[in-house]
Amino acid sequence: DAKTTQPPSMDCAEGRAANLPCNHSTISGNEYVYWYRQIHSQGPQYIIHGLKNNETNEMASLIITEDRKSSTLILPHATLRDTAVYYCIVHRDDKIIFGKGTRLHILP
Amino acid sequence: DGGITQSPKYLFRKEGQNVTLSCEQNLNHDAMYWYRQDPGQGLRLIYYSQIVNDFQKGDIAEGYSVSREKKESFPLTVTSAQKNPTAFYLCASSIYWGANQPQHFGDGTRLSIL
Secondary structure (H helix, E strand, O other), rough: OOOOOOOOEEEEEEEOOOEEEEOOOOOHHHHEEEEEEEEEOOOOEEEEEEEOOEEEEEOOOOEEOOOOOOOEEEEEEOOOOHHHHEEEEEEEOOOEOOOOEEEEEEEE | OOOOEEEEEEEEEOOOEEEEEEEEOOOOEEEEEEEOOOOOOOOOEEEEOOOOOOOOEOOOOOEEEEOOOEOOEOOOOOOOOOOOEEEEEEEEEEOOOOOOOOOOOOOOOOEOOO
């Protein structure tokens, strides 16, 4: 089963871009990369997902390397409300695996 | 507003009692899921349902049971056989089952066994 590796924590200055890395070196061709975030004591919130191509929506951008072994979530202009635990997960039809995530601290 | 409602937010039960956690969605989603989260950990899949009247075991189904008699409802029962039931339980849904479908989560139920 594909697993993900993320740094346990990161800091980012308010107003700057937050770049959160994720390693998924054992990902299979039919597995999607997803990003969710969880603010304390709430349910996770979907951010973005992709298979091969880079993706962008109103919240973030997802950059997936050509070999698909790693990806980066980019929050273009971080605010204090972006402080949360960010989960990078791989999802195939019959399996979804959440790791421990990256705790992102936005510094004023 | 459409969404997923989990109730209650906090639940306390005595050891040895079964307890049922409620999950209701008005998103008209086919697939529903139950996860368990322990402090400082990621989510682990307990059960999932691809469609009404169907459900499958996830990674940690032992000591839990579910039913899916209605599309909008997917209750989880934590039985006395679950050795360490104190945890944060999250319910989710997606339009249909599949890797290309984002999941929408409720705000969870925190279960404490006294």
